[in-house]
Amino acid sequence: MFKSLMFFVSATLILGGCASHSHSLAEGSAPGLLKGELIHLQPSRLILESRERKYVAEGFEVQRHQNLAELYKRYRMSDTKHWDRITSGLDKDHESYSLVANPKAEDGSELTCRLAWRFGQNPQGFCLDKTGKEYVLKFD
Numbered sequence: 001m002f003k004s005l006m007f008f009v010s011a012t013l014i015l016g017g018c019a020s021h022s023h024s025l026a027e028g029s030a031p032g033l034l035k036g037e038l039i040h041l042q043p044s045r046l047i048l049e050s051r052e053r054k055y056v057a058e059g060f061e062v063q064r065h066q067n068l069a070e071l072y073k074r075y076r077m078s079d080t081k082h083w084d085r086i087t088s089g090l091d092k093d094h095e096s097y098s099l100v101a102n103p104k105a106e107d108g109s110e111l112t113c114r115l116a117w118r119f120g121q122n123p124q125g126f127c128l129d130k131t132g133k134e135y136v137l138k139f140d
Helices: 002-015 068-075 080-088
Strands: 022-024 035-039 045-049 054-058 062-065 096-101 111-118 124-129 134-138
Antiparallel strands (some): 035 045, 096 111
16 A cells, blocks of 8 residues: 555656646737747747747757756755655755747748757747847746
8 A cells, every 4th residue: 555655656756756747938028029928848839929930849858957966966965865855856956947949930031040048947948040049938
């Protein structure tokens, strides 16, 4: 019974690690872009729309970052319970994520976007077009 309960709790925490895998472009985030959506669960997708174009990128990789060597030095000997929670995947506070995507429009225009966020926070970053124009992005 106890093992079944622990399995259920662990599965729930793993599957629910991010409050939402879909984010909308925050209002007023990037002048020049009317709306946008980021889905960072596979299959990943980034859609950004301006008055003239709709940019789409799909299937890009979302990188998960966690500096276990630094966390080992900090917690292994001084706070072993915290260290155990980190290594078992129960403590996600030390995780961050990043992605690079190249959304394209039907007319061949392309953006290069770089986004990052810590666990439990919303993605943010920027996109550049071929002329060097920058769009600062913040997602809800």
